[in-house]
Amino acid sequence: MGERVAVRRLDDAGLAAVAAAIADPAVLTRYRAKVATVPGSECLWWTGAVAGRSERERTDGGGHGRFWYAPGRVIIAHRFAYAVMHGVDALAEARLLGHRCHNPLCQRIAPDHVVVSSAAQNRREWSVQRRLPYSPLADPRGPRRRARELRDLAREDPQLVADDLARLQELLGEQLTLW
Numbered sequence: 001m002g003e004r005v006a007v008r009r010l011d012d013a014g015l016a017a018v019a020a021a022i023a024d025p026a027v028l029t030r031y032r033a034k035v036a037t038v039p040g041s042e043c044l045w046w047t048g049a050v051a052g053r054s055e056r057e058r059t060d061g062g063g064h065g066r067f068w069y070a071p072g073r074v075i076i077a078h079r080f081a082y083a084v085m086h087g088v089d090a091l092a093e094a095r096l097l098g099h100r101c102h103n104p105l106c107q108r109i110a111p112d113h114v115v116v117s118s119a120a121q122n123r124r125e126w127s128v129q130r131r132l133p134y135s136p137l138a139d140p141r142g143p144r145r146r147a148r149e150l151r152d153l154a155r156e157d158p159q160l161v162a163d164d165l166a167r168l169q170e171l172l173g174e175q176l177t178l179w
Contacts, residue, residue: 010092014073018080019088021069031067031080035107038158038165042113043106045154045161046077050105050147063104063147078107078114085109098122102129103136105147105154139168 010018021027034048046065065077078099083091086109098117099106102125108114130137139146153160 009095010075015088015092017070017073018075018083018091021080022084022088027069028084031069031077031084034065034067034077036154036158036161038154038161040162041165042108043101043103044108045103045150045158046105046107047151047155048077050144050151051076052144062144065105065107065151078109081107081109082114096122098125101136102126104143105151 034046036045036047038045049066049068050062051064051066052062066074067077067080068074069080078097079091079094082094082097086094094116096117096119098115098121100113100115101108106114126137129135132138136146137143141149150161150164153164
């Protein structure tokens with residue numbers, strides 16, 4: 001296995017740049033132009049750049065959206081969305097964000113959808129979710145390939161993402177809840 005690469009935290013200058021970015025209507029317009037709505041999905045889908053494994057901790061499979069919010073400054077896109085919704089101070093306090101949908105392209109920041117989490121909690125959820133057929137973590141393409149393919153489909157036509165998700169559900173099956 002390769003060496004672990006630590007996630008770089010935003011320093012004071014980075015947080016100041018995020019604050020300036022979320023206050024700039026042109027930056028917000030550029031960010032929002034990279035978000036698509038997919039029919040039948042509660043997620044908001046990222047259509048911009050996608051991170052690979054080498055750009056995240058080695059425990060992360062990649063596939064998260066990337067957004068250049070200032071010259072020479074890039075952030076995981078859902079962290080930018082979190083700052084837009086909750087402010088820069090909340091972003092600084094949120095060491096790690098967890099997606100309840102487990103979709104690394106998701107930009108929907110809502111209560112019980114993207115939450116402040118921990119590495120231990122994310123690992124626990126991952127170990128359960130990767131075995132559930134409807135989970136994005138069970139996709140046989142793997143996280144990076146899945147993210148790139150679905151991002152490309154969303155760029156072309158969001159309905160194509162919905163069609164691909166339906167195809168995957170047919171392929172893997174659906175696990176019904178007990179209650």
